Amino acid sequence: MRTVYIAVVVLGVAAILADHLSSPSTGRALSPEDFAGACAPCGAPCPSKK
């Protein structure tokens, strides 16, 4: 199990770094709730806006 954990952590951190370096980043970290019209933590719209 330790070997699995080492692999998961090392590959996971490497994947995060690769993703970060290859993806755009427009500034501070955001939650989907930060966007206009979001009505839930996942950014779903309000029923009244449909």
Add this chain to the structure above:
Amino acid sequence: MTTATLAAPDQGAAVRIDRLFLGLALASASILIAVVLLDHQPASAALIVGGFGLGVAFLKAEFSYTASWRRFLTRGEAGGLLGGLIVIAICACVVVPVAALSPKYGGAIAPLGPSLIIGAFVFAVGMQLANGCGSGTLYTVGGGSGRMLVALLFFVIGSVLGSLSLPAFLTLGGIDPVLASDYLGAWGGLALTLGSIATAGACVIAVARKRGANFMPSRRYIIGGVIIGLLCVAVFAAGGHPWSVTFAFTVWGARAATALGFDLSHAAFWQWPGPKRALAESVLSDTSSLTDLGMLFGAMAAAAASKPFATGPWPPLKSLAAAAIGGLLMGWGARLGFGCNIGAFVGGVASGSLHGWLWFLAALPGCVVGIRLRPLFGLSRE
């Protein structure tokens, strides 16, 4: 050798440090903090540190929403649930007024409708099968549980499936979020929120007394609840919204699916502005990913600092199947129910949003079903 033994003079017991995993956890967290600081994002670093603290606190306090619900339903014991309410009350004291008074901050809100009820119910079934909710899965994975590693993998898969299902379920109808501060103002909303938490606490104590069960939280749970509550406030201060867990799983799964060649960008969920941005930008631009990663490494550091890490055998296949099914149900349910115990229940109630209590009421029967299913997988009902 990867472990060292230190004397613990106050207890006379030996504390064994797993240097390899302690180093791995600290190095991983440090790398992520350094990366976001290089991007001039101190708030992101604060979210990782806050998550790290939550991982340590959850692991050390053995704080478990899943077990608390189960002990309450099977034995009537209310201590765990009261510990959870301590977290919510502390968080509410800051979230309700600040979210109402400052445009830079917002509470956890969600529409009320069939999607919320179905999602909370399904999530709760999965939570009892997997033996951990969103936060529980994170800190037990960080703590070295291979079983929960399987649960997390399927949680991520279920969460992506949930993202594809949610828009259809929203068409079943619903009403806009109901927020106490919208009707009573910042302080009136806080008073109502704290009143609702006190009422819930009185109800669970009454049930415990009627069943002759213990209702006092343990000292460890009280201290853990206070620390976790304060860390929730810190995460709110850094991120602008109450702590949430499961959206990160959806993002991780969607990005992995994209890397494998699946195109999710045309799905309705991934065209909403928030998810669209999360799918396109770095995972370190998503607040819930930052706290989740911090929590994983915090729990790993705390576990490795006290004993050899992940030395247990893999559990039986039936137990792994329960973890997988439970994870899948939790992931799907969390998307339909707008979060887990943390994002929907803790965050919702602490924001004075009615959906938090509705989530709780819908999750209770789901827990009953999940508890009844546990013996099929060789798991105890208690």
